[in-house]
Amino acid sequence: MSHTLGIRQAQKQKTRQAFLDAALALLEEQSLSSLGLREVTRAVGVAPTAFYRHFRSTADLGVALVDEALGSLHPMVRTTVSATGDSEERITRAIELIARHVDAYPAHVRFIARERHGGVQPVREAIRAQLHRFAEEVKSELANDPEAAGWSDDDLLMLAHLYVDQMLITASLFLEALEAPAQERERVTQLAARQLRLISIGRSHWLD
Amino acid sequence: MSHTLGIRQAQKQKTRQAFLDAALALLEEQSLSSLGLREVTRAVGVAPTAFYRHFRSTADLGVALVDEALGSLHPMVRTTVSATGDSEERITRAIELIARHVDAYPAHVRFIARERHGGVQPVREAIRAQLHRFAEEVKSELANDPEAAGWSDDDLLMLAHLYVDQMLITASLFLEALEAPAQERERVTQLAARQLRLISIGRSHWLD
DNA sequence: TCATCCAGTTAACAACTGTTCTCTGGAATT
DNA sequence: AATTCCAGAGAACAGTTGTTAACTGGATGA
Numbered sequence: 001m002s003h004t005l006g007i008r009q010a011q012k013q014k015t016r017q018a019f020l021d022a023a024l025a026l027l028e029e030q031s032l033s034s035l036g037l038r039e040v041t042r043a044v045g046v047a048p049t050a051f052y053r054h055f056r057s058t059a060d061l062g063v064a065l066v067d068e069a070l071g072s073l074h075p076m077v078r079t080t081v082s083a084t085g086d087s088e089e090r091i092t093r094a095i096e097l098i099a100r101h102v103d104a105y106p107a108h109v110r111f112i113a114r115e116r117h118g119g120v121q122p123v124r125e126a127i128r129a130q131l132h133r134f135a136e137e138v139k140s141e142l143a144n145d146p147e148a149a150g151w152s153d154d155d156l157l158m159l160a161h162l163y164v165d166q167m168l169i170t171a172s173l174f175l176e177a178l179e180a181p182a183q184e185r186e187r188v189t190q191l192a193a194r195q196l197r198l199i200s201i202g203r204s205h206w207l208d
Numbered sequence: 209m210s211h212t213l214g215i216r217q218a219q220k221q222k223t224r225q226a227f228l229d230a231a232l233a234l235l236e237e238q239s240l241s242s243l244g245l246r247e248v249t250r251a252v253g254v255a256p257t258a259f260y261r262h263f264r265s266t267a268d269l270g271v272a273l274v275d276e277a278l279g280s281l282h283p284m285v286r287t288t289v290s291a292t293g294d295s296e297e298r299i300t301r302a303i304e305l306i307a308r309h310v311d312a313y314p315a316h317v318r319f320i321a322r323e324r325h326g327g328v329q330p331v332r333e334a335i336r337a338q339l340h341r342f343a344e345e346v347k348s349e350l351a352n353d354p355e356a357a358g359w360s361d362d363d364l365l366m367l368a369h370l371y372v373d374q375m376l377i378t379a380s381l382f383l384e385a386l387e388a389p390a391q392e393r394e395r396v397t398q399l400a401a402r403q404l405r406l407i408s409i410g411r412s413h414w415l416d
Numbered sequence: 417t418c419a420t421c422c423a424g425t426t427a428a429c430a431a432c433t434g435t436t437c438t439c440t441g442g443a444a445t446t
Numbered sequence: 447a448a449t450t451c452c453a454g455a456g457a458a459c460a461g462t463t464g465t466t467a468a469c470t471g472g473a474t475g476a
Contacts, residue, residue: 008443012453031327034242037434047455048434054453057434113325117318117380119239158402169373172325194366202410216473220423245464256464258424265464 016054018044020068023061024107032062032111033119062115062123069108070130076101077134081141081163091196095189098167102174113172131168135160150207162199166192224262226252228276231269232315240270240319241327270323270331277316278338284309285342289349289371299404303397306375310382321380339376343368358415370407374400 005013022043026035035058041048055061080094102109115123116131139160142148148156170192177184213221230251234243243266249256263269288302310317323331324339347368350356356364378400385392 006444008451008453011443015453027327029327030241031239033238034327036432038432049436049456050454052435110325114327116325117321118326119235119237119242119322155402158399159406161399162403162406165373165377191366191369194363195370198367198370198407198410198414200410201413201416202406202408205409205413206406208409214474216421216423219473223423244462246462255425257426257466260465261423 012053015044015046015050018046019051019054019061020065023058024065024111027111027114028107031118032058032115032123035061059120059122062120063126065111066115066123066126066130069105069112070127070134073101074133074137078137078141081138082144087200088197091193091200094167094196095170095192098170098192099174099185099189102171102178106175106178109171109175113168113175116168131164135164138163147204155206159199159203166195166199220261223252223254223258226254227259227262227269228273231266232273232319235319235322236315239326240266240323240331243269267328267330270328271334273319274323274331274334274338277313277320278335278342281309282341282345286345286349289346290352295408296405299401299408302375302404303378303400306378306400307382307393307397310379310386314383314386317379317383321376321383324376339372343372346371355412363414367407367411374403374407 019040023035023040026039026043037051037058038048040058040061041051044050055064076097080097083090083093085093112127116127118124135157139153139156142156142160143151151159170188173188173192174185177188227248231243231248234247234251245259245266246256248266248269249259252258263272284305288305291298291301293301320335324335326332343365347361347364350364350368351359359367378396381396381400382393385396
């Protein structure tokens with residue numbers, strides 16, 4: 001059941017979202033550890049002290065951004081991994097999905113790539129936790145595949161992490177190629193496809 | 209022929225190295241884009257203006273750190289990839305080498321992982337260039353392997369990039385496990401080994 | 417020996433930072 | 447209608463930042 005928010009709560013959420021949007025925009029050219037509280041409030045058009053009504057610190061804001069960037073992505077991952085069709089079809093479909101996501105939410109992708117190993121510990125931790133969730137989900141989907149017969153749990157999780165990392169590497173490549181000519185984007189697509197193909201081959205001969 | 213530096217040049221290089229060391233230490237808990245010039249000079253124990261005798265900006269210092277962290281690593285990579293022995297031996301040797309390097313130079317590894325996608329464009333560019341050099345070197349070593357017969361140049365470079373990225377992922381995992389119990393470090397070792405094993409299997413069936 | 421060089425110093429600049437306390441005005445509750 | 451609540455404003459705090467200009471004193475080269 002969804003309760004309609006009062007005028008007050010609604011306005012507060014709107015301001016909060018404005019903080020997240022402004023921060024994400026500012027973070028295209030710097031890291032979270034150098035993002036100033038006043039800088040964000042200035043971009044939102046609000047008094048510096050208003051910040052504290054929504055976040056304890058910029059690190060806190062960063063954790064919220066992690067949730068926004070990755071939280072809603074879980075269903076997408078599950079359906080992509082478990083998609084039907086032969087191996088080659090699944091590869092091209094997965095890569096196209098990544099490319100579209102980078103096109104649609106470049107700032108989100110940049111934020112995650114940047115802060116995954118960034119200078120703010122709670123944010124690193126939040127990203128690590130989300131990526132681990134992805135890996136577990138990928139693993140449980142892989143387990144449904146007939147090809148996974150005979151695989152140990154550890155090996156399945158190993159493969160899942162390989163896929164998740166590969167997904168991030170590919171997303172980062174597409175991000176770098178965002179403003180590049182279509183030819184460069186195509187090169188990235190082909191590279192990522194062949195890397196996934198090689199992993200797929202290794203996977204099918206794993207138990208030899 | 210190595211010319212002995214004058215007292216003056218020697219002292220200058222010493223101070224410069226002190227800047228690099230101090231910056232690297234400060235960067236364990238923040239990103240380069242938030243590193244202040246005064247912060248560094250304070251840590252070195254020198255006047256703020258002395259900074260300009262060595263670097264144009266903190267971004268410039270960052271580029272110098274990239275060279276220090278990755279520049280001397282190229283011979284190591286070549287010999288590791290081209291090492292003799294069967295596939296399994298090579299995998300364990302490569303991983304052990306990475307683990308030792310992370311133990312010996314954790315701050316360097318952290319810096320590269322952090323700034324690879326960080327907020328300072330010239331530094332990102334410098335890291336990208338160095339990693340591309342690594343990939344080219346790995347590729348030229350792979351080409352010497354009899355297993356590479358029939359491989360296209362593009363496919364060799366694709367595999368080389370896969371190895372380089374995997375190397376960075378593994379280094380980053382060891383970094384996170386630096387202060388963890390030996391059991392956790394062993395888990396990382398086993399995980400990395402199996403991932404390399406899977407890639408190796410995919411490699412040997414690539415031309416099927 | 418003497419003039420030149422130059423790594424590092426000192427002082428000062430306006431601009432910026434995070435955080436505190438107090439206040440306000442409209443929404444929410446009674 | 448009267449009261450409480452609370453998102454945001456305003457002002458002020460001590461400290462910080464990058465960059466400038468003019469300097470000092472020991473190494474360097476003629």
